[in-house]
Amino acid sequence: MGKFTVLSLGAGVQSTTILLMAIKGQLPKPDIAIFADTGAESQATYTHLAWLTKLAGENSIPVITVKHGDLMDDYLNAIELGTRFVTIPVHCVDKNGKKGMLRRQCTGEYKILPIRREIRRWLCVKPHERIPAGAIDFWVGISTDELRRLNGFRNDPKWLKPTFPLIQIKSMSRQDCLNWLAYHYSEIIVPRSSCVVCPFHSDMEWRDIYGTQDWETAVQYDDLIRTGTKSQRTQLYLHGSLKRLAITDLRTPEDFGQLVLPSFKFEKHNLFANIG
Ligand code: SF4
Numbered sequence: 001m002g003k004f005t006v007l008s009l010g011a012g013v014q015s016t017t018i019l020l021m022a023i024k025g026q027l028p029k030p031d032i033a034i035f036a037d038t039g040a041e042s043q044a045t046y047t048h049l050a051w052l053t054k055l056a057g058e059n060s061i062p063v064i065t066v067k068h069g070d071l072m073d074d075y076l077n078a079i080e081l082g083t084r085f086v087t088i089p090v091h092c093v094d095k096n097g098k099k100g101m102l103r104r105q106c107t108g109e110y111k112i113l114p115i116r117r118e119i120r121r122w123l124c125v126k127p128h129e130r131i132p133a134g135a136i137d138f139w140v141g142i143s144t145d146e147l148r149r150l151n152g153f154r155n156d157p158k159w160l161k162p163t164f165p166l167i168q169i170k171s172m173s174r175q176d177c178l179n180w181l182a183y184h185y186s187e188i189i190v191p192r193s194s195c196v197v198c199p200f201h202s203d204m205e206w207r208d209i210y211g212t213q214d215w216e217t218a219v220q221y222d223d224l225i226r227t228g229t230k231s232q233r234t235q236l237y238l239h240g241s242l243k244r245l246a247i248t249d250l251r252t253p254e255d256f257g258q259l260v261l262p263s264f265k266f267e268k269h270n271l272f273a274n275i276g
Pocket of ligand 1: 038
């Protein structure tokens with residue numbers, strides 16, 4: 001088996017930069033790029049992914065989308081029907097009022113495992129067959145300002161060799177990527193890639209989707225997961241304030257001083273900020 005290069009395509013700023021640099025000949029071309037769809041990506045990500053897939057295909061880099069389940073539907077089914085589930089890192093409060101966060105199992109289930117399975121399928125390797133160590137250069141879009149994320153690759157199987165082109169070849173930060181994208185592809189805006197219901201969203205990220213269909217989806221989901229599954233016996237919230245997302249006050253202290261936001265946008269929040 002020869003050596004292959006596979007790009008893990010999250011379709012955010014960093015992995016988009018890698019793919020577009022490869023298209024422009026500023027990085028070697030990966031053999032394939034794989035996007036793992038959780039089913040809960042933002043509309044902007046799906047639109048961007050469709051554009052990237054077409055452009056990469058025209059430049060001889062196949063982009064494959066894989067999907068294993070649906071992050072939101074699977075959990076809602078678990079609440080309603082008691083089916084198997086994995087948890088996303090939602091904020092929780094137990095019956096004694098103790099606050100916490102559920103374990104993050106979603107990345108492994110919906111992102112990492114589907115990509116590994118797809119690589120095996122693409123290599124035509126049967127489930128029980130061994131792949132030689134280092135057979136795959138596995139490109140991941142981590143930039144120089146995210147070095148702490150490198151620890152997450154220590155336990156990868158030996159046949160996957162994690163490689164970080166933005167660090168090892170280009171020495172680029174996220175801002176460098178944004179600058180590169182603005183220079184070479186000024187016509188596109190690359191969305192942040194994360195699930196619309198991800199509890200890791202900062203207030204700024206929630207505000208970015210406020211009023212959109214993605215916001216409505218997140219608000220609805222937040223209300224539907226409140227009780228968790230039968231086994232969890234806890235109250236769940238997407239926002240760390242442990243309030244309904246629909247009525248969470250997303251203003252930052254700067255907003256009070258600088259009045260940078262149109263006030264009508266947060267009227268609803270002002271009225272109900274202390275309820276819930
Ligand atoms: S973006 Fe958030 S919710 Fe989605 S897979 Fe990653 S950690 Fe889980």
